[in-house]
Amino acid sequence: MLSTTARTTLNRAKDRGRTDRTDLHAVLDAGLICHLGVIVDGAPMVIPTGYGRIGETLYLHGSTGATSLRAGDAAPVCVTVTHVDGIVLARSAFHHSVNYRSAMIYGHARIVDDPDEHVAGLRAIVEQFAPGQWDVVRPPTRKELAGTAVLALSLEEASVKVRQGPPKDDDGDYDLPVWAGVLPLVVSWGEPQADPLLAPGIPVPAHISARG
Protein backbone atom coordinates (compact mmCIF):
# COMPACT_ATOMS: atom_id res chain seq x y z
CA MET A 1 0.00 0.00 0.00
CA LEU A 2 1.10 3.55 -0.63
CA SER A 3 1.45 6.10 2.16
CA THR A 4 -1.48 8.06 3.59
CA THR A 5 0.29 11.19 4.81
CA ALA A 6 -1.46 14.54 4.40
CA ARG A 7 0.40 15.42 1.23
CA THR A 8 -0.07 12.03 -0.43
CA THR A 9 -3.81 11.93 0.28
CA LEU A 10 -5.86 13.49 -2.49
CA ASN A 11 -8.20 16.29 -1.49
CA ARG A 12 -9.87 16.54 -4.88
CA ALA A 13 -10.62 14.13 -7.73
CA LYS A 14 -10.16 11.26 -5.31
CA ASP A 15 -11.25 8.77 -7.95
CA ARG A 16 -7.94 9.45 -9.71
CA GLY A 17 -5.90 8.21 -6.77
CA ARG A 18 -4.17 4.84 -6.75
CA THR A 19 -3.13 3.18 -3.54
CA ASP A 20 -1.07 0.17 -4.56
CA ARG A 21 2.71 0.08 -4.71
CA THR A 22 2.55 -1.77 -8.02
CA ASP A 23 0.82 1.29 -9.51
CA LEU A 24 3.73 3.42 -8.34
CA HIS A 25 6.28 1.03 -9.79
CA ALA A 26 4.41 0.88 -13.10
CA VAL A 27 4.43 4.68 -13.52
CA LEU A 28 8.11 4.91 -12.59
CA ASP A 29 9.26 1.97 -14.68
CA ALA A 30 7.54 3.34 -17.80
CA GLY A 31 9.30 6.71 -17.60
CA LEU A 32 12.54 8.11 -18.95
CA ILE A 33 13.03 11.31 -16.96
CA CYS A 34 11.65 12.75 -13.76
CA HIS A 35 11.32 16.30 -12.51
CA LEU A 36 13.28 16.82 -9.30
CA GLY A 37 12.15 19.62 -7.02
CA VAL A 38 14.61 21.12 -4.55
CA ILE A 39 14.81 24.37 -2.62
CA VAL A 40 17.72 26.65 -3.51
CA ASP A 41 18.09 29.96 -1.65
CA GLY A 42 14.49 29.79 -0.49
CA ALA A 43 12.99 29.24 -3.93
CA PRO A 44 11.90 26.04 -5.66
CA MET A 45 13.95 24.66 -8.53
CA VAL A 46 12.52 21.96 -10.82
CA ILE A 47 15.14 20.02 -12.77
CA PRO A 48 14.50 17.37 -15.42
CA THR A 49 16.87 14.45 -14.86
CA GLY A 50 17.35 10.74 -15.35
CA TYR A 51 16.49 8.17 -12.71
CA GLY A 52 16.30 4.48 -12.02
CA ARG A 53 14.55 2.30 -9.47
CA ILE A 54 15.86 -0.56 -7.36
CA GLY A 55 13.10 -1.99 -5.20
CA GLU A 56 11.75 0.81 -3.05
CA THR A 57 14.57 3.26 -3.75
CA LEU A 58 14.81 5.79 -6.55
CA TYR A 59 18.23 6.84 -7.81
CA LEU A 60 18.92 10.17 -9.51
CA HIS A 61 22.18 11.38 -10.90
CA GLY A 62 24.05 14.48 -11.86
CA SER A 63 27.41 16.13 -11.77
CA THR A 64 28.91 16.49 -8.31
CA GLY A 65 29.05 20.20 -9.16
CA ALA A 66 25.33 20.51 -9.87
CA THR A 67 23.45 22.91 -7.62
CA SER A 68 20.43 20.64 -7.65
CA LEU A 69 22.24 17.63 -6.25
CA ARG A 70 23.99 19.61 -3.55
CA ALA A 71 20.65 21.16 -2.64
CA GLY A 72 19.00 17.74 -2.54
CA ASP A 73 21.42 16.07 -0.12
CA ALA A 74 19.74 15.49 3.24
CA ALA A 75 17.13 18.06 2.22
CA PRO A 76 13.44 17.67 1.43
CA VAL A 77 12.83 16.92 -2.25
CA CYS A 78 9.90 16.01 -4.46
CA VAL A 79 10.30 13.84 -7.53
CA THR A 80 7.50 13.71 -10.08
CA VAL A 81 7.17 11.40 -13.10
CA THR A 82 4.37 12.17 -15.54
CA HIS A 83 3.05 10.44 -18.64
CA VAL A 84 0.62 12.34 -20.87
CA ASP A 85 -1.63 9.86 -22.65
CA GLY A 86 -4.03 12.18 -24.43
CA ILE A 87 -6.00 15.41 -24.49
CA VAL A 88 -9.55 15.17 -23.19
CA LEU A 89 -11.80 17.32 -25.35
CA ALA A 90 -15.05 18.20 -23.62
CA ARG A 91 -18.14 20.09 -24.75
CA SER A 92 -17.38 22.92 -22.33
CA ALA A 93 -14.09 24.76 -21.85
CA PHE A 94 -14.29 23.98 -18.12
CA HIS A 95 -14.16 20.20 -18.50
CA HIS A 96 -11.13 20.01 -20.77
CA SER A 97 -8.53 17.77 -19.23
CA VAL A 98 -5.61 15.46 -19.85
CA ASN A 99 -5.37 11.71 -19.63
CA TYR A 100 -2.24 11.02 -17.65
CA ARG A 101 -0.42 8.83 -15.17
CA SER A 102 1.73 10.55 -12.58
CA ALA A 103 3.69 9.71 -9.47
CA MET A 104 4.93 12.13 -6.82
CA ILE A 105 7.53 11.04 -4.28
CA TYR A 106 8.40 13.07 -1.19
CA GLY A 107 11.29 12.60 1.15
CA HIS A 108 14.76 13.54 2.22
CA ALA A 109 17.28 12.48 -0.39
CA ARG A 110 20.80 11.37 0.45
CA ILE A 111 23.95 11.37 -1.64
CA VAL A 112 25.08 7.77 -2.00
CA ASP A 113 28.43 7.10 -0.34
CA ASP A 114 28.69 3.34 -0.53
CA PRO A 115 30.75 2.41 -3.64
CA ASP A 116 28.64 -0.63 -4.51
CA GLU A 117 25.37 1.28 -4.16
CA HIS A 118 26.89 4.11 -6.20
CA VAL A 119 27.56 1.79 -9.13
CA ALA A 120 24.23 0.02 -8.70
CA GLY A 121 22.43 3.35 -8.79
CA LEU A 122 24.22 4.44 -11.97
CA ARG A 123 23.45 1.09 -13.52
CA ALA A 124 19.76 1.52 -12.70
CA ILE A 125 19.77 4.99 -14.29
CA VAL A 126 21.43 3.79 -17.53
CA GLU A 127 19.17 0.74 -17.66
CA GLN A 128 16.10 2.96 -17.26
CA PHE A 129 17.19 4.81 -20.42
CA ALA A 130 18.04 1.66 -22.32
CA PRO A 131 17.56 -1.77 -20.76
CA GLY A 132 20.48 -4.02 -21.67
CA GLN A 133 22.99 -1.20 -22.20
CA TRP A 134 25.00 -1.46 -19.01
CA ASP A 135 26.51 -4.84 -19.80
CA VAL A 136 27.71 -3.90 -23.28
CA VAL A 137 29.32 -0.49 -22.64
CA ARG A 138 32.55 0.49 -20.98
CA PRO A 139 31.96 0.65 -17.22
CA PRO A 140 32.75 3.85 -15.33
CA THR A 141 36.32 4.53 -14.28
CA ARG A 142 37.20 5.54 -10.74
CA LYS A 143 37.57 9.14 -11.95
CA GLU A 144 34.18 9.10 -13.65
CA LEU A 145 32.57 7.71 -10.51
CA ALA A 146 34.15 10.46 -8.45
CA GLY A 147 32.62 13.07 -10.73
CA THR A 148 29.10 11.60 -10.77
CA ALA A 149 26.95 11.99 -7.71
CA VAL A 150 23.99 9.72 -7.15
CA LEU A 151 21.04 10.74 -4.99
CA ALA A 152 18.91 8.08 -3.34
CA LEU A 153 15.29 8.66 -2.36
CA SER A 154 13.04 6.20 -0.57
CA LEU A 155 9.69 5.48 -2.21
CA GLU A 156 8.07 5.34 1.21
CA GLU A 157 6.00 8.52 0.84
CA ALA A 158 4.41 8.66 -2.58
CA SER A 159 1.14 9.24 -4.38
CA VAL A 160 -0.07 8.11 -7.78
CA LYS A 161 -2.75 9.75 -9.88
CA VAL A 162 -4.29 8.39 -13.04
CA ARG A 163 -6.93 9.85 -15.35
CA GLN A 164 -8.07 7.83 -18.34
CA GLY A 165 -11.19 7.69 -20.47
CA PRO A 166 -13.63 10.08 -22.15
CA PRO A 167 -14.60 13.57 -20.97
CA LYS A 168 -17.14 14.05 -18.21
CA ASP A 169 -19.44 16.87 -19.22
CA ASP A 170 -22.25 18.54 -17.34
CA ASP A 171 -25.62 16.84 -17.88
CA GLY A 172 -27.01 19.80 -19.79
CA ASP A 173 -24.11 19.91 -22.23
CA TYR A 174 -24.46 16.47 -23.86
CA ASP A 175 -26.92 17.85 -26.38
CA LEU A 176 -24.54 20.52 -27.63
CA PRO A 177 -23.42 20.04 -31.24
CA VAL A 178 -19.79 19.85 -30.15
CA TRP A 179 -17.50 16.91 -30.88
CA ALA A 180 -16.11 15.41 -27.69
CA GLY A 181 -13.63 12.65 -27.04
CA VAL A 182 -9.96 11.98 -26.55
CA LEU A 183 -7.05 12.81 -28.82
CA PRO A 184 -4.46 10.20 -27.80
CA LEU A 185 -0.80 11.07 -27.55
CA VAL A 186 1.36 8.25 -28.83
CA VAL A 187 4.98 7.93 -27.76
CA SER A 188 7.13 5.51 -29.73
CA TRP A 189 10.74 4.84 -30.63
CA GLY A 190 12.08 5.94 -33.99
CA GLU A 191 14.75 4.28 -36.11
CA PRO A 192 18.11 4.10 -34.31
CA GLN A 193 20.49 6.74 -35.72
CA ALA A 194 24.10 5.58 -35.75
CA ASP A 195 26.79 7.95 -34.54
CA PRO A 196 28.48 9.36 -37.69
CA LEU A 197 31.75 8.35 -36.04
CA LEU A 198 30.68 4.74 -35.55
CA ALA A 199 33.32 2.28 -36.71
CA PRO A 200 32.18 0.16 -39.67
CA GLY A 201 30.65 -3.26 -39.13
CA ILE A 202 28.96 -2.68 -35.77
CA PRO A 203 25.25 -3.56 -36.01
CA VAL A 204 22.47 -2.09 -33.88
CA PRO A 205 22.20 -4.49 -30.94
CA ALA A 206 18.96 -6.38 -30.41
CA HIS A 207 18.16 -4.70 -27.11
CA ILE A 208 18.03 -1.37 -28.98
CA SER A 209 16.44 -2.42 -32.28
CA ALA A 210 13.79 -4.52 -30.52
CA ARG A 211 12.31 -1.40 -28.93
CA GLY A 212 11.47 0.23 -32.27
Add this chain to the structure above:
Amino acid sequence: MLSTTARTTLNRAKDRGRTDRTDLHAVLDAGLICHLGVIVDGAPMVIPTGYGRIGETLYLHGSTGATSLRAGDAAPVCVTVTHVDGIVLARSAFHHSVNYRSAMIYGHARIVDDPDEHVAGLRAIVEQFAPGQWDVVRPPTRKELAGTAVLALSLEEASVKVRQGPPKDDDGDYDLPVWAGVLPLVVSWGEPQADPLLAPGIPVPAHISARG
Protein backbone atom coordinates in the same frame (compact mmCIF):
# COMPACT_ATOMS: atom_id res chain seq x y z
CA MET B 1 17.56 38.06 -24.88
CA LEU B 2 16.95 35.79 -21.91
CA SER B 3 17.93 36.77 -18.38
CA THR B 4 21.43 36.37 -16.99
CA THR B 5 20.71 35.98 -13.28
CA ALA B 6 22.80 33.52 -11.29
CA ARG B 7 20.22 30.77 -11.51
CA THR B 8 19.57 31.16 -15.22
CA THR B 9 23.26 31.15 -16.13
CA LEU B 10 24.58 27.67 -16.80
CA ASN B 11 27.54 26.55 -14.74
CA ARG B 12 28.07 23.33 -16.67
CA ALA B 13 27.50 22.18 -20.26
CA LYS B 14 27.32 25.81 -21.31
CA ASP B 15 27.10 24.81 -24.98
CA ARG B 16 23.58 23.57 -24.23
CA GLY B 17 22.38 27.00 -23.22
CA ARG B 18 20.17 29.14 -25.44
CA THR B 19 19.91 32.86 -24.93
CA ASP B 20 17.16 34.03 -27.26
CA ARG B 21 13.55 34.63 -26.21
CA THR B 22 12.37 32.87 -29.37
CA ASP B 23 14.06 29.69 -28.10
CA LEU B 24 12.07 29.99 -24.88
CA HIS B 25 8.83 30.54 -26.75
CA ALA B 26 9.52 27.58 -29.03
CA VAL B 27 10.02 25.18 -26.11
CA LEU B 28 6.91 26.44 -24.33
CA ASP B 29 4.68 26.52 -27.39
CA ALA B 30 5.56 22.92 -28.28
CA GLY B 31 4.55 21.57 -24.87
CA LEU B 32 1.35 20.25 -23.34
CA ILE B 33 2.08 20.24 -19.63
CA CYS B 34 4.60 21.85 -17.34
CA HIS B 35 5.92 20.89 -13.93
CA LEU B 36 5.17 23.59 -11.36
CA GLY B 37 7.42 23.73 -8.32
CA VAL B 38 6.16 25.38 -5.14
CA ILE B 39 7.13 25.24 -1.49
CA VAL B 40 4.54 23.78 0.88
CA ASP B 41 5.34 23.58 4.60
CA GLY B 42 9.03 24.00 3.89
CA ALA B 43 9.26 21.20 1.32
CA PRO B 44 9.20 21.33 -2.47
CA MET B 45 6.15 20.08 -4.34
CA VAL B 46 6.30 19.42 -8.10
CA ILE B 47 2.91 19.33 -9.80
CA PRO B 48 2.22 18.48 -13.46
CA THR B 49 -0.32 20.93 -14.84
CA GLY B 50 -1.57 22.62 -17.98
CA TYR B 51 -0.38 26.03 -19.10
CA GLY B 52 -0.65 28.58 -21.86
CA ARG B 53 1.42 31.55 -22.98
CA ILE B 54 0.35 35.06 -23.91
CA GLY B 55 3.34 37.14 -24.92
CA GLU B 56 5.76 37.16 -22.02
CA THR B 57 3.33 35.74 -19.45
CA LEU B 58 2.69 32.09 -18.64
CA TYR B 59 -0.74 31.09 -17.30
CA LEU B 60 -1.33 28.00 -15.18
CA HIS B 61 -4.61 26.77 -13.83
CA GLY B 62 -6.12 24.62 -11.16
CA SER B 63 -8.96 24.38 -8.71
CA THR B 64 -9.21 27.28 -6.29
CA GLY B 65 -8.96 24.60 -3.60
CA ALA B 66 -5.65 23.20 -4.83
CA THR B 67 -2.77 23.43 -2.37
CA SER B 68 -0.34 24.11 -5.20
CA LEU B 69 -2.12 27.21 -6.44
CA ARG B 70 -2.58 28.66 -2.99
CA ALA B 71 1.10 27.98 -2.32
CA GLY B 72 2.08 29.63 -5.61
CA ASP B 73 0.28 32.95 -5.08
CA ALA B 74 2.80 35.74 -4.47
CA ALA B 75 5.35 33.05 -3.66
CA PRO B 76 8.51 31.97 -5.50
CA VAL B 77 7.80 29.25 -8.04
CA CYS B 78 9.71 27.42 -10.76
CA VAL B 79 7.99 26.15 -13.89
CA THR B 80 9.79 23.63 -16.09
CA VAL B 81 8.76 22.35 -19.52
CA THR B 82 10.76 19.43 -20.93
CA HIS B 83 10.70 17.60 -24.25
CA VAL B 84 12.62 14.32 -24.50
CA ASP B 85 13.75 13.80 -28.09
CA GLY B 86 15.82 10.67 -27.77
CA ILE B 87 18.20 8.53 -25.77
CA VAL B 88 21.90 9.10 -26.44
CA LEU B 89 23.70 5.78 -26.40
CA ALA B 90 27.42 6.16 -25.87
CA ARG B 91 30.29 3.68 -25.82
CA SER B 92 30.80 4.27 -22.10
CA ALA B 93 28.20 4.24 -19.34
CA PHE B 94 29.39 7.68 -18.25
CA HIS B 95 28.52 9.44 -21.51
CA HIS B 96 24.95 8.21 -21.80
CA SER B 97 22.61 11.13 -22.10
CA VAL B 98 19.28 12.38 -23.38
CA ASN B 99 18.49 14.64 -26.30
CA TYR B 100 16.06 17.18 -24.95
CA ARG B 101 14.76 20.72 -24.99
CA SER B 102 13.84 22.29 -21.68
CA ALA B 103 12.85 25.64 -20.27
CA MET B 104 12.93 26.73 -16.63
CA ILE B 105 11.11 29.84 -15.51
CA TYR B 106 11.60 31.44 -12.10
CA GLY B 107 9.55 34.13 -10.46
CA HIS B 108 6.79 35.08 -8.11
CA ALA B 109 3.45 33.96 -9.44
CA ARG B 110 0.24 35.87 -8.86
CA ILE B 111 -3.37 34.70 -8.87
CA VAL B 112 -5.16 36.55 -11.65
CA ASP B 113 -7.89 38.86 -10.35
CA ASP B 114 -8.86 40.79 -13.45
CA PRO B 115 -11.91 39.09 -15.05
CA ASP B 116 -10.72 39.67 -18.62
CA GLU B 117 -7.24 38.36 -17.92
CA HIS B 118 -8.78 35.39 -16.09
CA VAL B 119 -10.73 34.35 -19.18
CA ALA B 120 -7.79 35.11 -21.48
CA GLY B 121 -5.56 32.90 -19.34
CA LEU B 122 -8.03 30.02 -19.40
CA ARG B 123 -8.38 30.42 -23.14
CA ALA B 124 -4.60 30.23 -23.54
CA ILE B 125 -4.50 27.05 -21.45
CA VAL B 126 -7.26 25.32 -23.45
CA GLU B 127 -5.72 26.48 -26.72
CA GLN B 128 -2.34 25.06 -25.66
CA PHE B 129 -4.01 21.65 -25.31
CA ALA B 130 -5.97 21.95 -28.56
CA PRO B 131 -5.62 25.00 -30.79
CA GLY B 132 -9.02 25.97 -32.13
CA GLN B 133 -11.04 24.45 -29.30
CA TRP B 134 -11.99 27.56 -27.36
CA ASP B 135 -14.21 29.02 -30.06
CA VAL B 136 -16.25 25.84 -30.56
CA VAL B 137 -16.97 24.79 -26.97
CA ARG B 138 -19.31 26.18 -24.35
CA PRO B 139 -17.56 29.10 -22.62
CA PRO B 140 -17.16 29.05 -18.84
CA THR B 141 -20.07 30.17 -16.66
CA ARG B 142 -19.61 32.67 -13.88
CA LYS B 143 -19.71 29.80 -11.37
CA GLU B 144 -17.07 27.83 -13.27
CA LEU B 145 -14.83 30.88 -13.42
CA ALA B 146 -15.19 31.37 -9.68
CA GLY B 147 -14.00 27.81 -9.11
CA THR B 148 -11.00 27.97 -11.42
CA ALA B 149 -7.96 29.90 -10.30
CA VAL B 150 -5.41 31.07 -12.84
CA LEU B 151 -1.81 31.79 -11.89
CA ALA B 152 0.24 34.22 -13.95
CA LEU B 153 4.03 34.06 -14.13
CA SER B 154 6.26 36.49 -16.00
CA LEU B 155 8.77 34.94 -18.41
CA GLU B 156 11.32 37.55 -17.40
CA GLU B 157 13.68 35.17 -15.61
CA ALA B 158 14.13 32.00 -17.60
CA SER B 159 16.72 29.64 -19.02
CA VAL B 160 16.61 27.25 -21.95
CA LYS B 161 18.74 24.18 -22.43
CA VAL B 162 18.94 22.04 -25.54
CA ARG B 163 20.95 18.91 -26.26
CA GLN B 164 20.75 17.33 -29.70
CA GLY B 165 22.96 15.09 -31.79
CA PRO B 166 25.15 12.02 -31.39
CA PRO B 167 27.02 10.94 -28.26
CA LYS B 168 30.33 12.51 -27.33
CA ASP B 169 32.66 9.76 -26.21
CA ASP B 170 36.16 9.89 -24.81
CA ASP B 171 38.83 9.80 -27.51
CA GLY B 172 40.04 6.40 -26.45
CA ASP B 173 36.60 4.82 -26.62
CA TYR B 174 35.83 5.29 -30.32
CA ASP B 175 37.60 2.05 -31.17
CA LEU B 176 35.45 -0.01 -28.81
CA PRO B 177 33.21 -2.54 -30.60
CA VAL B 178 30.10 -0.91 -29.10
CA TRP B 179 27.23 0.48 -31.15
CA ALA B 180 26.67 4.15 -30.43
CA GLY B 181 24.07 6.62 -31.62
CA VAL B 182 20.67 8.00 -30.79
CA LEU B 183 17.39 6.19 -30.28
CA PRO B 184 14.83 8.89 -31.14
CA LEU B 185 11.64 9.26 -29.16
CA VAL B 186 8.73 10.11 -31.43
CA VAL B 187 5.64 11.79 -30.04
CA SER B 188 2.60 11.85 -32.31
CA TRP B 189 -1.17 12.11 -32.17
CA GLY B 190 -3.29 8.98 -32.46
CA GLU B 191 -6.73 8.59 -34.00
CA PRO B 192 -9.32 10.75 -32.24
CA GLN B 193 -11.53 8.57 -30.00
CA ALA B 194 -15.10 9.81 -29.86
CA ASP B 195 -16.84 9.99 -26.49
CA PRO B 196 -19.15 6.92 -26.30
CA LEU B 197 -21.87 9.40 -25.33
CA LEU B 198 -21.35 11.58 -28.41
CA ALA B 199 -24.61 12.41 -30.17
CA PRO B 200 -24.80 10.93 -33.68
CA GLY B 201 -23.80 12.97 -36.72
CA ILE B 202 -21.09 15.11 -35.17
CA PRO B 203 -17.85 14.75 -37.15
CA VAL B 204 -14.34 15.24 -35.78
CA PRO B 205 -13.59 18.92 -36.41
CA ALA B 206 -10.73 19.81 -38.73
CA HIS B 207 -8.65 21.47 -36.01
CA ILE B 208 -8.54 18.11 -34.22
CA SER B 209 -8.25 15.70 -37.15
CA ALA B 210 -5.62 17.82 -38.86
CA ARG B 211 -3.20 17.20 -36.00
CA GLY B 212 -3.13 13.42 -36.51
